[in-house]
Amino acid sequence: MRNAFADEITKMAATDPRLVLLSGDIGNRLFDKLRAQSPERFMNCGVAEANMMGVAAGMASAGLRPVVYTITPFTTTRCLEQIRVDVAYHNLPVVIVGTGSGLSYASLGPTHHSLEDFAIFRAIPHMQIVAPYDAPSLRAVLRDALAGKKPTYIRIGKKGEKDILPPETAVGIGKSVVAREGRDICILAVGTIASEAVKAADTLKKNHGISPEVVLINTVKPLDTGLLDRLAAKFKTVLTVEEHSKIGGFGEHVASTFAQKGIRNQIICMGTRDEFMHVVGSQEYARTVYEIDAPSIVKAVQQAMTTASAAE
Template identity: 40%
Template sequence: MRNRFFAELAAAAVANPDIVLITADIGFGAVEEFVSRCPDQFVNAGVAEQNMTGLATGMALAGARVFTYSIANFPTLRCLEQIRNDVAYHHADVTVVAVGGGLAYGALGMSHHATEDLAIMRSIPGLAVAAPGDAVETSAVMGELLANGGPAYLRLGKSGEPDVHPRQMRLCRGESIPIRSGGGQLAVFSTGAILDATLKAADLLAQAGVRADVRSFPWLDPLDTVAVQDAANRYDTIVTVEEHSITGGLGSAVAEILAELPGSAPLIRVALPARFSSLVGDQDHLRRAHGLDPAAISARVLEQLEVNRGLAAQAR
């Protein structure tokens, strides 16, 4: 995802001198192509994310189209006041880009986990929030952001995520993507780089006799409410999967919609617990430890389905 983001941004910046990239002294090994092609459109603000965001807003209000970039939670939580008061309030054309969403930088510890970012960013009025699931979705989201601008937040994986989609696509802001469909019992919604693990979990559910249709939500704000409402009417159960705290992310956004629908399908939220992790390790290790690998996702769904059946039987 990271490499695709930089490729898309560099190509756009060559054609549009108003596009500017500002980093917080990170990205070496990834930003070089952009710098070599567009040296006058790149600024290293240093390890000073608040300054980076204020600088980005000033440049945007002067006519630039600015992308800020840093690791995980640093371009969001460290400079939240500047995002809220400067970028969003002034509707500045700034896209805040975080690389390593979720537990991607797990080996560096809790300070580098981005596990509350989606909740916080989608609560800011006027800020679009995107978390693509693979490089193809990253290209589609970037196409929309480059066409229509910020304020926006783009959450990326780190690198090496497998492509789920076989070909490039266009994507409107707020549009979700059906990946598997065909009359499953469950609708499984995924956001961000955990998409591949979600599809593998759906395969395990099928082996257990539970058919699951899968839909990717690369946009959390605006959210594809039509797709959620349709799923509430057509499926027995809706499942959300995200590498984010169970508080405030995709599961919460879907729950907000379902709460206003009479007789909608029950919801199973698969996410990180609402507490900080003291574990250190690579992303795969931390996903397994926190129940976000394919086997744990499918087991969680099967367990909750059994609970729901018992509750339904008692109600009868």
């Protein structure tokens, strides 16, 4: 995803003279092409994220289209006040990109995890919250974010994630794609954890005779409420999966939207527990620790199906 980000930014910068990439002292080699192509539009702002975010807001107010890039906790919670005041309150079109989101940096420990970002940004007016699920999805939302004028937070993975869907199916901000068609239950996944959701659905179909539909969504806010209506009409149970705390995350957003609409369908929210992880490991390992990996999704779906049929 990281390489797709650098590639897409470089391409867009070639045709959009307003685009400026601000980096918090990371990704130097990653942006070599951009620096060669438009040296004045790559700026290493150092390890000083609060200032970097303010600088981005100032640039946006003067007509540029800054994209701020660093490791997720440092482009979110580290400079939260600058995001809230300089970017969101001023309603400036700054694109904030967090790399290595969720548990991508599981081996670096909780200082580098980001499992609270959806919750925090959901409460900030004007902010769009975007979590693409693979590289083509990232390219599509990035193009969309720069075509629009809203403060946008894009949470991306690291490098080497496999594409989940063919590039031509990638959709822009606010839209969703059906990755697997099914009839028994809907799995609604946001961000890169979508790969686990798809894996789980394939296992459920092959080994357990359950036919789940998997819908991939790339936007937490604004939430596509039309999609929720359609899913509620078609499925008794909707299961959400995210690599984010269950508190204040995507699932809770869906659940509260259902509740406020009076939709009484069963909803199951899978996300990380309310605790920090004190051991290290791979992202795959961390997902098993927090029980959001494919086998955990399989188990949760089986359980949900049993509860649903018992209720009938």
